[in-house]
Amino acid sequence: MTKVVTVKRRALAANEERAERLRARFAASGTLVANLISSPGSGKTTLLEATVRALEGELTTAVIEGDVATENDADRIRALGVPAHQILTGGACHLDARLVETGIEDGGLPEVDILFIENVGNLVCPAEFDTGAIKSAMILSVPEGDDKPLKYPLMFTVCDVLLVNKIDYLELSDFDMEAMRERVLRLNPDIRIFEICAKTGEGVDEWAAWLSREATSFIRG
């Protein structure tokens, strides 16, 4: 076995400092900032569409989209009447606090109750780079397999919420929900787990209700 130790502590420390400043700013404005992370194609944007719809009329929302290419995701959110700003990372595989800060400055987004950050599709680096978000939620879709907590443990450890998406694929898959839950809870006993299907909307109300409670208590502070 070959083991590698990466030396990027300084970059991470500078990012952490900036993230703390951002968090203080979000606390001052009473904005719950939620960072959404997953593999490519796990359904982040479809979930965001369902989530902003579920919260409509109750809480105001806006979205910062992180992608390597295309403004497609921001366009999908704007089509729902929700303000969105697209960050194109130019090949970078994750968002960090500086990118989020720049996005907020460039984006002209209104002050809202919940600001969603859709991170670049990647289970590795977004786990290491703090975006300044108040809460982090990851999506694991059923077709990716129940072994992912073993293969990408840091991501499951740093997130507050796990959304198990595409449960409509369970019948075709050998995904073992109980084994997956055990693996995740061993890494992170406090994580909240929701089983959902973003496409059909199944389970999205429970996740939206959780967000709503978190946002309300955050605003009240």
Place this chain on the structure above:
Amino acid sequence: MTKVVTVKRRALAANEERAERLRARFAASGTLVANLISSPGSGKTTLLEATVRALEGELTTAVIEGDVATENDADRIRALGVPAHQILTGGACHLDARLVETGIEDGGLPEVDILFIENVGNLVCPAEFDTGAIKSAMILSVPEGDDKPLKYPLMFTVCDVLLVNKIDYLELSDFDMEAMRERVLRLNPDIRIFEICAKTGEGVDEWAAWLSREATSFIRG
């Protein structure tokens, strides 16, 4: 829209040089080195299992596994009697030429006809970092969606082969195979596309036959 330009040209140039040296070494030994890349959970290891089985008795194979954590993938390959070496990247989101070189030096792998490199599950950085491989193949699984060539264009541009995996999910999915093919061929008109189901073995023989032809002509050189 916020656009970012990353400055990592020097690191990429040094990697490219090392990759060229590795390629010369593989040419001298007549080893076809194939780099497999995909999102987490697209089915790389299951495909590798099916591929080394399909090539058994015809060509000799070995595998270098790249993962952030666990030796599970190397163990799965070894269980088939195929030599495998695990590289644990310690948080790094891609393999590069140096890691592959170190893996070969540490791994004690025998000289074989085809050496597979299973890259870290990620559609971004592995597209930029040359591993020294002779051929690169990417896997896109049906549940990830037909829009991935738009969102991760570099990966589809640099690969020689696209394996569309989990075609057994097509019936439950809105994946548009024709739209996906058009998007990919616009980026990379020379790419070879195989539709497969690594789990059931469907389509794997065509891919293995392609590999076998490539390896044979490479050995004859």
